Amino acid sequence: MRKYIGFFLASCLLLATSCDERFQEVNTDPNRPGPEVFDPNLLLPTASFGYGDLITGYTGAILFQSMWIQAFASTSTGGANYYSNGDKYVISGSTISYIQNAWITGFQTASRINQLQRLAQSRELTNLNAVGGIFRVNILSFLADIYGDIPFSEALRAEEGIMQPRYDSQADAYIGMLTMLEESVNALNPAGDPIRNDIIYGGDIEKWRRFGNSLMLKMALRLVDVDPTLAQTWSQRAIAGGVFESADDDALVPSDEANGYANSSANALNVPDDTYEVRWSKVMIDYLRANNDPRLPIVAEVPPAGLAANRNGVVVGNNDPAIQIGLPNGFDMAGGQFDITNHPDFPGATGSGSDVALIGAYSRPTFIYRDREAPVFILTYAETQLLLADAAVRGLVPGSAADYYRNGVEAAITSMGKFGGPSVSASVAANHAMTNTLDISSTEASLRMINEQIWATTSLFANFVEAWNNWKRSGYPELTPVNFPGNFSSGQIPRRQPFPASETGVNDEARNSAVARMGGDTWLTRKWWDGGN
Incomplete structure (x- = not known):
């Protein structure tokens, strides 16, 4: 990514200062090149990183x-008490700010993609515009899956004078995005x-087509409960068009710490309080151990004894699978x-004095999750094959669910x-997959095994x-919800993030209309497609 960012800066300077004797070009601000000279391909690396930033870290x-x-657990005690809003569904000092991080980052990145597309259209760069469209859907569907109804049809149209875009219902937005x-x-x-300047492919x-x-x-497949017919229609269109064919098709955003584009999750997990507090959950470690999963020694380690070693992200722990133990969710160290x-x-405890x-002595993530140069996993062949297995079990697509699962x-x-x-x-x-074949004794047995694997796989990819x-x-x-005193979700696992406070007073009418349509603006308000449990 480093070469693309550097090329971006150099190109801006070069394009801005390349001029002839024409008055308009001579008098163009060299630091603000206009659309007639700016190459929209230069926006792609920062937009790609923006999406990676959206799905990781403190967003x-x-x-x-x-x-x-x-997947993770924390006692959220002491310096890292901000994890109480995750592990225990309890408000921390910055929860209100955290709620809006994804909204702000998402729409900022979508705005950059919008500018890329506008410039691409003006230059008749059809492929670049198409990639922009794919990325726009990737971003906005992510936001819709977090918040529910969002601005879509009127979003990103400030240059047309639409400063208070209406929120589309998630149903309408999803059809529009598809x-x-x-x-x-x-x-x-x-x-x-x-x-x-494509840092992904x-x-x-x-x-890009397969992505x-x-x-x-x-x-x-989000639609399997709310509209199975629609789910089948779009699943079959996806397969007909050609999905990922191998792990070589994986969509990863590379990181570049030296130039300010570090992996955001790694940034978080290198904070000493986070290094100490964030542990793999008992649910995750028990799942990996029960299946003799070869990923366990790659992802988990027991830190060396003592507080200093536990707070040091550089120190390597013991990754022997036999000693890994997950931290139960919903506990603290407050003496009660x-x-x-x-x-x-x-x-x-370990250490003394x-x-x-x-x-x-609980297992923490290994260094691969603290490596600021680690890529961000957007969408993978592994996840796609597992989704195909789910779809095949439901009869939505042809093919062998067992084969998809093994792949x-x-x-x-x-x-x-x-x-x-x-x-x-x-x-x-391959040996592990052959000795852990899909349970086809019943539809529910198959769906359970497939989706537990999706949970483990996407979590271990830090998605x-x-x-x-x-x-x-x-x-x-x-999952067994945590019912910790003072929680904000009635002792249930949150199913959405409330709309950000920043929308209040800025776009009240549209926001209030969405809240009325959705039936509330709480951590438990169900989104359109959400009926899984």
Whole structure:
């Protein structure tokens, strides 16, 4: 990514200062090149990173969904008390700010994509405009899956004078987005304009086509409860267009710490309080151990003894699968009935004296999750194959659910190497998949196994919002909510984020209309497609 950012800056200067004797060009502000000289391809790297930033870190994923979905856990005591809004559904000092982070980052990134498309259209750059359309849907569908009704048809139209866009119902927005996605995918032409500065696919048009269709499949399966017919229609269109064919098609956003584009989740997990507090949940570690999953030593480690080592993100722990133990969700270290030291499986503190780590023996994420150069996983072949397995079990698409499941499991395991750390060989992954075949004894048994694997896979790829969305859709894994005193969701796992406070007083009429249509603006208000459990 470094070369693209540098190229972007150099190009801006070059384009702005290239002029002849014409008066208008001579008098153009060299620091603000107009659309007639600016290459919209230069917007693609920062827009791509913007999306990666949207689905990671303190925009919500680490603070909310990672613990709502019970992939991570935290005692949220002391310096890291901001994790109370995740693990225990209890307001922390910055919860109101956290609520709006995804909204602001998402619409800022969508606005950049909008500018890319406007410039591409003016230059007749059909492929770039199509990639922009695919990315726009990727961003806005993400926001809709978090908040519900959002501005869509009137969004990003400030230059037309629409300063207070109406919120579309999620049903209308989803149909509009699926239509936009299909049109964008169909507009891609390998013989057309080249995509430059593409940090995801290096300008490969066919990979963008497969990404668009795989995104279509994911969105289609959101609809299995609310409109099975529509889910089948769009699933089959996605397959007909061609989804991901192998892990080589995975959509990853690279990081570039040296130039200010570090992995945001890694930024968070390198904060000493976060390094100490954030642990794998008991639910996750138990799942990996029960299945003898070869990913366990790649993702989990028990830190060395003592507080200093537990707060140090550089120190490497013990990744022996036999000693990994997950932290139960919903506990603190405040001395009351929820104090983790009262839990019958409490493994004990480590260290002594002033260097005691009170929760030191629970498994934490390994260095691959603290590596600021690690890529951000957007959508993968593994997830796509598992979604196809789900669709096949439901009779929405042709093909063998067992084969799709096997392909998904193998790719989920081998693709862990893309973090840049340890990896699992293809032969080990294949052997694991062969000894853990899909349970086809009943439809529910198959759906349970598939969607538990989606939960584990997306969580281990640090795509926690996707794990949460698929849990809402499928109902798996079956999670026991935390009912901690003072929680904001009546002791239930949150199903959405409320609209940000920043919309109040700015776009009241549209927001209030959406709230009335949705039936509320709470952490538990069900979105249009959400009927999984």
